[in-house]
Amino acid sequence: MLKILISYFLGPFGMRVEEWYIANSLYVNSLIVLYGLLLVVSNLNYKKILDNALSLMNEGGKKYSKKELWTKAVQEGSFFPLISGNLHLYPRKTSVRAVLSLIEKDKRWRKVINTKKQKNSPKKK
Numbered sequence: 001m002l003k004i005l006i007s008y009f010l011g012p013f014g015m016r017v018e019e020w021y022i023a024n025s026l027y028v029n030s031l032i033v034l035y036g037l038l039l040v041v042s043n044l045n046y047k048k049i050l051d052n053a054l055s056l057m058n059e060g061g062k063k064y065s066k067k068e069l070w071t072k073a074v075q076e077g078s079f080f081p082l083i084s085g086n087l088h089l090y091p092r093k094t095s096v097r098a099v100l101s102l103i104e105k106d107k108r109w110r111k112v113i114n115t116k117k118q119k120n121s122p123k124k125k
Contacts, residue, residue: 042084042091045077049099050109052077057116070096 007015021028053073056064064072074096082091085102092098103109 038082039084039089039091041080042082043086045080045094046083046085046099046102048079049073049077049083049094050103050106054112067096070099074099 006018010018050073053069056069056073074094078094081094083094083098083102084091085106088102092102
């Protein structure tokens with residue numbers, strides 16, 4: 001009964017696609033899982049770079065310019081050639097420009113930067 005309903009909804013072309021998928025499901029599903037793992041590792045790389053940048057910002061003795069900070073954070077924190085944000089479906093090549101473009105959309109990181117700025121701003125009397 002279910003197979004009849006599926007064949008009715010899919011039509012003749014859909015049935016050929018379904019048969020191809022059933023015959024090659026191991027390969028298709030393996031590709032999907034490998035791509036998911038690539039995204040997970042890319043996201044972990046991105047988070048490690050952000051953590052490294054935060055630790056560099058919290059170092060008491062040395063002040064970095066924005067470019068120096070992110071260059072050093074990417075060089076020291078990166079362990080994989082790709083980065084990916086939380087909800088991104090495609091990874092980007094690890095670079096300072098890519099990290100900065102992802103940071104602009106990252107709410108968590110903007111919240112950290114805003115609290116850091118509030119702590120460092122002079123208090124009014």
